[in-house]
Amino acid sequence: MAGHLKELRVTLEDRPGSLAKMADALGKAGVNIEAVSGLGGASPDVRILVEDTAKARTALTGAGMTVSGERDMTFVDLDDKPGSLAAATRKLGDQNINIDAIYVVGAAGGKKQLAIGSADATKARAAVKS
Numbered sequence: 001m002a003g004h005l006k007e008l009r010v011t012l013e014d015r016p017g018s019l020a021k022m023a024d025a026l027g028k029a030g031v032n033i034e035a036v037s038g039l040g041g042a043s044p045d046v047r048i049l050v051e052d053t054a055k056a057r058t059a060l061t062g063a064g065m066t067v068s069g070e071r072d073m074t075f076v077d078l079d080d081k082p083g084s085l086a087a088a089t090r091k092l093g094d095q096n097i098n099i100d101a102i103y104v105v106g107a108a109g110g111k112k113q114l115a116i117g118s119a120d121a122t123k124a125r126a127a128v129k130s
Contacts, residue, residue, distance in 0.1 A: 006049070006073065007049055010046045010048065011065070012038075021063060031051075031052060034105055035049040074115070076114050092118070099117065100118060
């Protein structure tokens with residue numbers, strides 16, 4: 001599964017076609033979007049998980065978009081059963097780690113892999129392994 005991805009935060013214009021423009025720029029550059037999350041509004045914030053952040057950043061800025069952040073994520077493999085998410089995220093909460101983003105990035109063999117965003121990926125990794 002995908003434990004090597006990084007998150008980029010991309011600010012898009014709030015108008016039709018903005019997401020397509022982002023996806024097109026990445027596709028033309030050969031960058032695959034492994035996961036995506038977004039919120040609309042006056043300044044739409046789209047977060048993408050990609051392997052090659054340098055290539056993605058170049059493609060996006062070349063298309064006139066703003067990449068406002070890049071960070072490591074915490075990856076955790078969970079059993080695909082009720083309560084698994086609660087157990088993993090409770091470990092983070094118990095260590096006072098706030099989760100500000102979460103993605104399902106893979107599923108196979110009765111497992112789901114999540115990418116979790118927080119202010120301190122190193123601390124979060126240690127917490128979920130405990």
